[in-house]
Amino acid sequence: MEIEGDRIRLRTLEQDDARGIVRYADHEENWRYTLFDLYPYYEEYARDFIDRAQKGYESGIQIILGIELIDQEELIGAVDLRIIDRENKCAEIGYMVSYPYWGKGYATEAIRLLIGYAFDNMMLHRLQAVIFEVNARSSRVLEKCGFVREGVERQRYFREGNWHDGIVFSILDSECRTREP
Ligand SMILES: CC(C)(COP(=O)(O)OP(=O)(O)OC[C@H]1O[C@@H](n2cnc3c(N)ncnc32)[C@H](O)[C@@H]1OP(=O)(O)O)[C@@H](O)C(=O)NCCC(=O)NCCS
Numbered sequence: 001m002e003i004e005g006d007r008i009r010l011r012t013l014e015q016d017d018a019r020g021i022v023r024y025a026d027h028e029e030n031w032r033y034t035l036f037d038l039y040p041y042y043e044e045y046a047r048d049f050i051d052r053a054q055k056g057y058e059s060g061i062q063i064i065l066g067i068e069l070i071d072q073e074e075l076i077g078a079v080d081l082r083i084i085d086r087e088n089k090c091a092e093i094g095y096m097v098s099y100p101y102w103g104k105g106y107a108t109e110a111i112r113l114l115i116g117y118a119f120d121n122m123m124l125h126r127l128q129a130v131i132f133e134v135n136a137r138s139s140r141v142l143e144k145c146g147f148v149r150e151g152v153e154r155q156r157y158f159r160e161g162n163w164h165d166g167i168v169f170s171i172l173d174s175e176c177r178t179r180e181p
Contacts, residue, residue, distance in 0.1 A: 001057075001065070003113045008106060010065040010079060010113050013053045017066060020075035021046035024098035033132040033164075034096070035157070049078075056082075067097065067110045076101045079114045081127070089125035091118060095141075102137070111145045119173040126172055132157060133165040142169045146176065 003010040013021070024030075026041040038045055049064070056062030060083075067077040077097035084092050093114060097107045118124045129147065131138045139149070147169040156166030 001063075003065070003117055004070070005109050005113050007070060008076075008109055008113075009068050009070055010110060010117075011068055012057065013050045013064060013066050013078070015047075015050060017050060017075060018043050018046040020066075021049060021078070024075055024077055025096065027099040029099050030096055033135040033138070033159070034094070037159070061086075065114070067106065076106060077110065079110050081114060081118060083124075084128075089123065091122075091124050091127055093118075093127055093129050107141045108144050111141060115145060115171065115176055119176045124173065126170055128168060128170040130156070130166045130168050132159070133167050139167065139169070145171070147171045148175075 001012045022041055022043050022045075025046070026039070028039045031037045031039045031041075052062070053064035056064055062080065062082045064078060064080045066075045067079060068075050077095065080094040081091050082093075084090055093111070095107055095111055095114075097110070115127060118127055127147075129138075129142055130153065131142070133152075143149075148171065149167060150170050151168045153166035153168060155163035157164045
């Protein structure tokens with residue numbers, strides 16, 4: 001599966017992507033405000049990630065796609081969409097971009113592509129993301145993609161010796177801006 005954007009494509013992960021995944025994921029900053037702290041990031045983690053991606057495609061419950069630069073065919077991150085309530089057409093997303101590529105708009109482009117696919121092809125109604133309140137960069141990306149901040153999960157995550165609130169963002173199919181020309 002491939003979803004082509006202007007500078008990046010989202011694509012299915014294959015077994016031989018393990019090294020490419022390690023290259024983008026093995027940076028402390030990438031895990032600071034995510035649910036799992038997997039730094040240092042070993043190749044066996046990447047192989048588990050690829051297995052999970054392949055099982056996810058088969059079950060139809062989860063889609064994990066690599067973010068690849070079109071002109072260099074280099075993996076620079078991944079997006080993840082997991083259906084959390086099939087009956088009510090609701091899924092949760094996650095995303096990561098390689099640290100040296102931060103601030104270039106790649107996460108925004110990747111999430112917009114994912115949103116378009118989720119609403120137009122999977123016919124979902126609602127997407128949500130839950131992020132650490134200190135992850136201001138991630139909040140900004142979600143807002144740029146049309147997500148609305150809707151609530152706080154108080155002291156939801158313990159990280160680096162402190163409890164952190166989780167901030168819930170969501171977007172509905174009727175609010176999808178990727179359909180604009
Ligand atoms: C969150 C993440 C995906 C963003 O990727 P990115 O490619 O840098 O995002 P973009 O370049 O598309 O957009 C970043 C935006 O944040 C803004 N930003 C940067 N630092 C910021 C800060 N400290 N406070 C607020 N906004 C900030 C940028 O200016 C940019 O907005 P702009 O286009 O209006 O200028 C990336 O930092 C990452 O992989 N983090 C680790 C994993 C993670 O936290 N994932 C989210 C939880 S699942």
